[in-house]
Amino acid sequence: METCSLARMMMRLQSLAMHPRDLCSLIFRLLPELLGLPPFLLKKVCKDEHVHPRLMRTTVGMLPELPKDILIDIFVLLDTPDLVRAGSVCSSWYSASTSLCNLGLCRRSQTPCLLYTSESAGESAAGLYSLAEKRSYKLTLPDPPIRSRYVIGSNHGWIVSADNRSELHLLNPITGDQIALPSVTTIEQVKPVFDDYGALHKYELSRYTALKVYEAPRVFDLGELREYVYLKAFLSSDPSTGNYYVVLIHYPYMQLSFARAGDDKWTWLPPHTYCSDCIIEEDLFYVASQDGAIHAFDISGPAVTQRVILDEIKDYISDKIYIAQAPSGDLLQIWKYTEDPDYNDDVSELQIDAEFYARCSTTCKVHKVDLAAKKLVEKNSLGENVLFLGHNPSLCLRAGEYPRLKANHVYFTDDCDYLPSGQSQHRYIRIHNLENSCSEEIVSPQLWANWPAPVWVIPNPRKMNLA
Numbered sequence: 359m360e361t362c363s364l365a366r367m368m369m370r371l372q373s374l375a376m377h378p379r380d381l382c383s384l385i386f387r388l389l390p391e392l393l394g395l396p397p398f399l400l401k402k403v404c405k406d407e408h409v410h411p412r413l414m415r416t417t418v419g420m421l422p423e424l425p426k427d428i429l430i431d432i433f434v435l436l437d438t439p440d441l442v443r444a445g446s447v448c449s450s451w452y453s454a455s456t457s458l459c460n461l462g463l464c465r466r467s468q469t470p471c472l473l474y475t476s477e478s479a480g481e482s483a484a485g486l487y488s489l490a491e492k493r494s495y496k497l498t499l500p501d502p503p504i505r506s507r508y509v510i511g512s513n514h515g516w517i518v519s520a521d522n523r524s525e526l527h528l529l530n531p532i533t534g535d536q537i538a539l540p541s542v543t544t545i546e547q548v549k550p551v552f553d554d555y556g557a558l559h560k561y562e563l564s565r566y567t568a569l570k571v572y573e574a575p576r577v578f579d580l581g582e583l584r585e586y587v588y589l590k591a592f593l594s595s596d597p598s599t600g601n602y603y604v605v606l607i608h609y610p611y612m613q614l615s616f617a618r619a620g621d622d623k624w625t626w627l628p629p630h631t632y633c634s635d636c637i638i639e640e641d642l643f644y645v646a647s648q649d650g651a652i653h654a655f656d657i658s659g660p661a662v663t664q665r666v667i668l669d670e671i672k673d674y675i676s677d678k679i680y681i682a683q684a685p686s687g688d689l690l691q692i693w694k695y696t697e698d699p700d701y702n703d704d705v706s707e708l709q710i711d712a713e714f715y716a717r718c719s720t721t722c723k724v725h726k727v728d729l730a731a732k733k734l735v736e737k738n739s740l741g742e743n744v745l746f747l748g749h750n751p752s753l754c755l756r757a758g759e760y761p762r763l764k765a766n767h768v769y770f771t772d773d774c775d776y777l778p779s780g781q782s783q784h785r786y787i788r789i790h791n792l793e794n795s796c797s798e799e800i801v802s803p804q805l806w807a808n809w810p811a812p813v814w815v816i817p818n819p820r821k822m823n824l825a
Contacts, residue, residue, distance in 0.1 A: 429454035474806030511591030515818020518591035544623030568628030682752035
């Protein structure tokens, strides 16, 4: 193969580095020039039309092959769906794609997708809606069935879910890998209840914090406890590396616990309550509370150290407070407000449930955290950035690196505190324009079912089986 042809190909790939959705079609457009492949054949592949596998293998097998290192340099720029397509072309492309996955070199700036379920797809299937391609893919997931789980977190391509015994699992929906987390009975306020034969029968949940005991313990069935104990979970790094930890916000009173890989129990982090969101940087994580306070936790040493980043700034509890890091490195705090058009002063707290959140509108304010002055500075715009909020660590991305995303917009999924009590309710999943405060559906009509609530996932094909 001529060196000038390879150089020209790489220069043209680099010129489109900011537009990875075009890379797969670019590969197919350049290959006739480099390898003499029939243009009509590759045109069909680009359009996702059916090409007989034997014809593809025969045609490609008769031609010179790109070196594996060159293929890897190209494939590392692809989103997961395009990587799967590339791996199905021929044996050499399959080998390069598989090596890429096994080495963990896949493109890190994958466009977020929405993981959801559909009644028609079955209990063990999930849909993955690609914002980059505006299309859905069906994933078959391992037991326990995904539609029987609660999803309380998503990070590094993995989700955190609770099964019908209220136990937590990490699951990579792309690879099907699954890891059990420490038992729910090792959370500080949870105790096991055994029957007369010594079998786990129920759970006891105590309502206390480090400062106060609020009421007598309550007893729950095995599958019932998850409705009353879990709020949100955060993952520090890719679990397939074997080095990670999970931060858990849980009831009562939105307290904190964490567990490292290999731990057999959760470690409680008192005295913090009403925690709302968390971002993680290696052994350091930041937690925002619903009163606006931000605390930093360092778990690198034998003992956890804590310090105050921002004192509480609100004397009331906002609907939701999130924390995110902008591409510039700035720390952001986002306040999300929910407004009910039918609200009146006679509405009791018991009526503020999932149905309430379904009929209301949502707006948000974005603030920059001034670390030196320990105060918030309100921002009128995200500029070229975009936010993803939900049961995922809050993401702030540069829209220009993800051509399908809309700058100065917020992508919401439904993460209200009342999700378990309203599993049949409509889910609030929309794109919000910060400039004009208007919202729109991501896709209409909605593809996703009500339960478990859809969650943002950045696909992680590390160790994916492409066969």
